[in-house]
Amino acid sequence: MRPEDGEALGGGSTGVVFAVPSDEGDLALKVFSGRLYRRTRLRLERELDRLSAVDGQLLVPGTIVELADGRCALRGELCTGSLADLVTAAGPLSTDDVLVLGTAIASTLATAHEAGIVHGRLTPSNVLFRASGEPVINDFERTLRPVFVRDPRHGRQFLAPEGTDGRSSDLYGLGAVLHLALTGEPPGSRPLHREDAPIDLLALVENLLAEDPASRPPDAALVEEILTGLQETRNTPEVSTVDGPVSVASGIEGVPVVTIEPAAGAAPTPRKRSVWPAVAAGVAVAAGFTTWALLPGSGEPEPRSLPAPAPRSSSAPPTSAPTVKTVSQVELAAPIDHGSTVELAWRAPDGFDSAVVIAGETGEPKTTFVRRQRTMNVAVEPGRKYCFLIQITDGESVRESEPRPIRGATCRK
Numbered sequence: 001m002r003p004e005d006g007e008a009l010g011g012g013s014t015g016v017v018f019a020v021p022s023d024e025g026d027l028a029l030k031v032f033s034g035r036l037y038r039r040t041r042l043r044l045e046r047e048l049d050r051l052s053a054v055d056g057q058l059l060v061p062g063t064i065v066e067l068a069d070g071r072c073a074l075r076g077e078l079c080t081g082s083l084a085d086l087v088t089a090a091g092p093l094s095t096d097d098v099l100v101l102g103t104a105i106a107s108t109l110a111t112a113h114e115a116g117i118v119h120g121r122l123t124p125s126n127v128l129f130r131a132s133g134e135p136v137i138n139d140f141e142r143t144l145r146p147v148f149v150r151d152p153r154h155g156r157q158f159l160a161p162e163g164t165d166g167r168s169s170d171l172y173g174l175g176a177v178l179h180l181a182l183t184g185e186p187p188g189s190r191p192l193h194r195e196d197a198p199i200d201l202l203a204l205v206e207n208l209l210a211e212d213p214a215s216r217p218p219d220a221a222l223v224e225e226i227l228t229g230l231q232e233t234r235n236t237p238e239v240s241t242v243d244g245p246v247s248v249a250s251g252i253e254g255v256p257v258v259t260i261e262p263a264a265g266a267a268p269t270p271r272k273r274s275v276w277p278a279v280a281a282g283v284a285v286a287a288g289f290t291t292w293a294l295l296p297g298s299g300e301p302e303p304r305s306l307p308a309p310a311p312r313s314s315s316a317p318p319t320s321a322p323t324v325k326t327v328s329q330v331e332l333a334a335p336i337d338h339g340s341t342v343e344l345a346w347r348a349p350d351g352f353d354s355a356v357v358i359a360g361e362t363g364e365p366k367t368t369f370v371r372r373q374r375t376m377n378v379a380v381e382p383g384r385k386y387c388f389l390i391q392i393t394d395g396e397s398v399r400e401s402e403p404r405p406i407r408g409a410t411c412r413k
């Protein structure tokens, strides 16, 4: 068989890929750009065996074949194109498609990682689509990388800063691929922004792209779980949400005031200072005891909406007490649990300062001012349940997000 009999689809570090007709239908033929020595070939065969044993959406090139001119090639399944081609031709994907794509890739990575296999160079040109539309990951085999060396700048925007060996380099690659799918651009050029995408998805992608591998999600299985959850949420009909005043007042009296820790070098302006402490105290009360509470061990699923606001009790403070609204303007993404730390990310309008309220199973809730930050890494005790909530203020009014749990905690108002 001569590669010239087929149509060239593209070239990479290892060679040129052709679509070739065969009795079994069209196939992909990757013709190596150089000679394959016997030892390399044996190693490649062993690697292909290992890859074919992995039960996931890996595109495993079937077999090594020899061409009439003596060159070697990999013959395998032909796909319709790559994510890179698709985005170039049609622009960013819909949010739903990004979720499906991300879930499929995360699932494949989880399976591969469990089998001890790391891709290390997950780029949009290595994400291919079958005729059915199903995404698959290509180019898992690593044996040939040091043999056919590519320009180190190739695909660099998609590669993890620390290198290509660890599992977390694949998580970075996944983040980079999803960044392109969401925005049409590789990461790095601008802050990730897409109005119609759920904040949880944007926060997850940002987290996957963390410079420090230890700050990324701990494993691909968790990423798959988060993305699956996001898909389910989008497929579930909306339930009503509270968008009115929520009392934070009842029970304030007699309850100790929480610790307030202004972010270093980021003290709110005096005008804002007059709002925050009161509200923080109110929410802290709510977080631990009255208005929204952590109910450890209940095992109930996280409520999808907030129950009706608590009625003001007779012990409510004067009407000058700040009113806190739960509005869509401040949205906390699902926290990403790293064991001893938790990554929080939220969306809030420009010009608002933020405070993070952390309620644990024991002890008083804690409020930390983070001013214009929209992400925070929170230290937590491994194994304990927590709820988190974000408050924002422009100095006059205060709004808060819905609370978000980790480890099966139930947070409610």
Ligand SMILES: Nc1ncnc2c1ncn2[C@@H]1O[C@H](COP(=O)(O)OP(=O)(O)OP(=O)(O)O)[C@@H](O)[C@H]1O
Pocket: 009, 010, 011, 012, 013, 014, 015, 016, 017, 028, 030, 059, 076, 077, 078, 079, 080, 081, 082, 085, 121, 123, 125, 126, 128, 138, 139, 150, 155
């Ligand atoms: N099995 C396949 N079916 C359809 N198209 C393919 C297949 N394999 C590769 N291609 C196309 O050929 C191009 C070159 O693929 P190849 O794997 O050689 O290089 P790359 O992925 O672009 O770069 P590198 O392997 O150096 O990271 C891909 O971008 C893709 O568009």
